[in-house]
Amino acid sequence: MQSFAFEPGCRLLIREDLLAPFRRYRLLSEVTIDGVAHAQLLPMQGAARIGEATGAVIAHRVTAELVAGLSTGLVEFDDERDDDTPEELERRRKHRDRLLSDKPDRHQLYIRFWRAILRDVDRRLPPGLKTARVVVDGVRTKRLVLQDVLTELGEKYGLMYFGKTRSVSVSQYYRVLAKRREGDDRDMEPNTSARGNRNQLLPEVKRVLRDTVAEKLEAARHAPRKGDKPATSVKDIAATVYDRLEELKAQRPELADKIKLPSKTTFYDTVGQAPARLRVLAVRKSVATARDFRRPWGHEEPDFALSQVQYDETLLPLYCYCDVLKIPLGRPWLAWLVDVYSNAIIGFYLGFEPPGDAVFASVFRHAAMPKSYVSGAYPDIAQPYPMSGIPRFVTFDNSLSAHGNSIERLLGDLDVPWDFTLARMPWLKGAVENSFHLLNLGLLSELPGFVLPQDVDRSDYDPKENGLIGFLHLLWIVHRYLLEVYHPNPPTIGGPSPNVRWQEGTRIVKPRYPRTGQDLDFLFGIVREGVTLDHRGVLYEGIRYYSEGVDGIRYWNGANVKVSLKVNPVNLSRIQARYGDGAWVTCHALNKTEAQVSLHVHKLRQRHSERLFGKADWESRIKAEVHLRGLMRGAVLEDHGTRVSGLLARALGIGTHVVFGQLGLGRQLPYLQDFSSAQPDAAMRQLTPPPDRTPSGVRAPPSTPALPPGPTEPTPTPPTGTKPVTATPTVARFGTGSLPRRVR
Template identity: 30%
Template sequence: MSHEKEVGVFGDEFQTVIEFDKHSEGSLTTHGTVNRDLASYSTEIQSEVMRRYRFIEWILKRVKGGWTEKNLNSLIRQAAIELKLEPPSCRTLARWWKSYSEENCSLMSLLPNNSNKGNRKQKVANDSVFFERAIERYLVPERPSIAAVYEYYSDLIRIENQSLVDGQIQPISYKGFYNRVKKLPAYEVVLARHGKYQADMAFDKIDVHTPATRVLEKVEIDHTPLDLILLDDELDIPIGRPYLTILIDQFSKSIVGFHLGFEDPSYYSVMKAILNAIKPKDYVSERFPSIEHEWYCQGKMESLVVDNGREFWSGSLEQACLEVGIHVQFNPVRKPWLKPLVERIFRTIGSRLIVTIPGKTFSNLLQREGYDPRKDAVMHFSTFNELFHKWIIDEYHYDSDSRKRSIPFLKWQEGVSVMPPIRYEQDDLEKLSVVLGVMAKRKHRRGGVHLHGLRYDSHELADYRRMNPHDTKVLTKTNPDDISSVYVYLDRHQRYLKVPCIDPIGYTRQLSLTQHRINQRLHRDYINQQVDLEGLARVRMYIHERIEREAEDLNRLHRSRPKRTTGGMSRLAKHNGVMSDSDASCVPEELPALNVKEPKKPQKALPDSDEWDNFISKLDPY
């Protein structure tokens, strides 16, 4: 038996959640489960859903009037060329749009009908020729000077004049040559000598980005390594320059979230920053009591403005953001003016906060002179984390910009009073962590799921394991802030199950994925320091040589003796007590002679080798 219920703010991202009774298939309960998302479908279905979305998005911006065959045919052909995707028919596209619009623009409405099936798969004199050859040498990426090119031009004419009897060619003066070069089309000169990007930057029209009209309509995100070397909290040693991933609201210029860590920019750091941005910031007052104000930024952003970094082009990022209603807007290559705020905030952080902290580094090596940031670093990571929170919340948000145009806090309140952003309820935050979690596929085998060097299992997962083939791969999602449990997608039930870590000592309690990876690396380094590689090498060589000597001795013995059978020898070794704590062998000891008269009746013979097994099998073990 099952029943359905609607999911709050995720009504346009998730299908209805099905709750199973305790007696349903596999004894799966509703506790700790979340309905399936797009990532749980096969790669082919995910690609098909994104193909349908690309066509709808492209046509929606250009169609005039209804979605009729007359309006759509030419647009579909143009879209297929630009998107480089297989075009649908106009009726199919109209059907996709009808389903997409009726379901409040939910990605899940674009699933194919067969998505639940399984397993398918200027005029010049006579020197014009020489001038043109000189210009060819000038318009090259090596960028020679005009003086050098004029020398080449003069040399060409001198060599040519040596072969002429009459009509000597007179080269123009350097000034005349210089003026001719300067009259060349400026764009073509910069294009040939500096490249297309510099040519476009110098001569094309500079567009301005469309400003946001409300809070969280557009949020910019980017990374940068901070010019600062920090110390480890426990070891007091330099641990390097941290990477800062930051999100800033275009309307209010408020910093809505960030992530600070030492890993290179990745999907993980982007997800951590996004989760920090959209969740309530209740942790601030508990962890940093010195902060006076509240970090007011939270809620559902409409568009996430990103550049062309590899981590932003991840299909998992765009897919996860679309599922929670966040549209990912990719900036054109090398057009930073379309994402101005996040580029400027990095300079602001460097000039107003980091510049006074010992341990500051310099991007230009010539600026360092005799300053060594590693020797002068005096600030721990936790201290800088507290100061960075305080600078954002208590200073930046309540200070005006350099032109005295606005204050982030007041601008945010102005936007909220007109159109407040959607806030996630507490019940939805767990589902949000699942959708934006770190995704991986692992084998579901005896002992559960092995992930991050840990083991995750539960009674519900064990029951589900009994109904599936051995070593089936399952989709897992990890909340990077808490690895004490993971979510495992159960294909048979089409939902996620929360599975705890098998952790008898409580190691993973309130442990983040970053902390766990650091612990793993430190443990590996410690073990490597404790291992005596030379000693182990000597032991292995001794074992190898001992085996070779033993084999040689036995071969020599076999060559000197007639071939003998080994039947019954294992029983004889058992009888003589051949074991690791004694020096016994299979050679029987000679018994002392007994001064006893021979009995009159004939003595019963001992069993031969064929009867030995039956003879000793009646002995009781001890």
């Protein structure tokens, strides 16, 4: 997927409101007027779908408002170029709609292979050195320095992506580089139509020995270990070389007399020429080898912000309750991305979803988009949240989600390289580990509801005897801690604050953003094949979808066709559909009131409706939802453990994956207020953002009917503008007296 930056020369599409047409501008420069940064914009002649230009008068806009407009739908990056022909523009839009993950697997490997080579060549060889020649004994040879680098990278990335070394020539490099400069990097897919079978020359004995040693040492890095037994040995290498030489004799009988097994000394000498770390890894385990060869952090510090970020998640030692329904929810998860250059938190997740694709998608979307919601949702927080942009390298821990296909597809579509650390090696991602340590020491240990995990078992925490903290209150505290404590203050070891480092790290290399704020919604989507599209629309999990885009699919391909669907599991209000290998088009739910939930909550309603009424139509699901909310409100009188409370939190859809996923296009973050005098249905509407207007400008149908009244327990007073971060919020206690323990 393409990414853009607010830098001189970029083209922008700007409109005054959501119903006005876009106008095309070019960003000339950035100037300061009365101490405020302004962007100079030059109107350009627009196409038919864009509003006409107002003239060649330079316009000025506040830079902060321009960046914030990207998340509200008022600003988009223009993907057209000055010298574009209609054919080139149509081809680029077609490539933009078809992501890398939609291509065949062999084409994806080829593109990733060349991406890595182009990236490493630019890093190793500055301009002017690519044409330099190798000097041997003071004499310039005909061999280029570039060829030596390409040979090394072909072996490295060939083994990584294809399982064998690949030869890369200078002419191949310049052909692929020209394709990337002329279009998009997705044009680098290979043309295999003219290829044929070619005879391969057999290697000599020395080549067989060298290749066998390299393969055995590389295989030892990933081979399962049994106790302290080595993964390979010289005897094992000699046996493999002997078998390959026998095959070579049979294939080359004219060389049978000259093909002999090398001596024992030759084997040890060849193995000794391999890197010491690979040789030790073949004998010892990976964790012990990594510990022996670790180095002090700081040798590869990034030069700019977003050049390297680290991701991790943790289960907070806090127990929360729902601010609206007044029921205990259990311990929330906190996950965030830390910029290594500035040590700033560029995006986070707080909720009750266990670590997985939904959590990382929420963190990545929150990190990539501007945080313009803070000033409106939390007016008492004076500091801004300037950290935003697409990372250029991501480091994960060794979790199952880091090895999943979803992260590979998302970061591959964004052209963001990533890596993951090995198990039991926290020093490899020290920035994010240190940020969690500071959070525990400076904030969490002083809050009500803080209990060390070893003190209270997950199934024995009693909310009637122990303090809890409201989830929305905790969300406000996390925002205020980051913006008024962590980011503006320098670290204890000295040096500038994260805010200052972020300004320095983005002065030269500007953050890059997706073309629109909604481009990230479906990168983690669930793909379903063979869904019927007819006059009723497309049906997914009992919800009907339709739009002008899918109407065009029916117009060109038939009244009843099979399409593919891509669903965002966080929000079912809209999905994407495509026919064959065509572009993805967005279609909206016909009943938006029912679709403004996550996939997990919707399936829970369906199962509960079938259990109660034997069917799952619209009316039955509404009744089931009302019944579920009543059960949840009544759960305050039950003696639930934290595991059951966590399941209730997931059923309610409580978490920033839902809240942040609905930001943009006028949506606001739910704010805190005193619910003690409000009705339960009004409080629930306060927690859920109002639905957006439909594409035609008509407001969507009203939300879910009023819920049955809940318990009359008091709700803690929300934070005010003068309340400090370290102040102790009101603690809620549930139940009175000593209720009998529920039989498990």
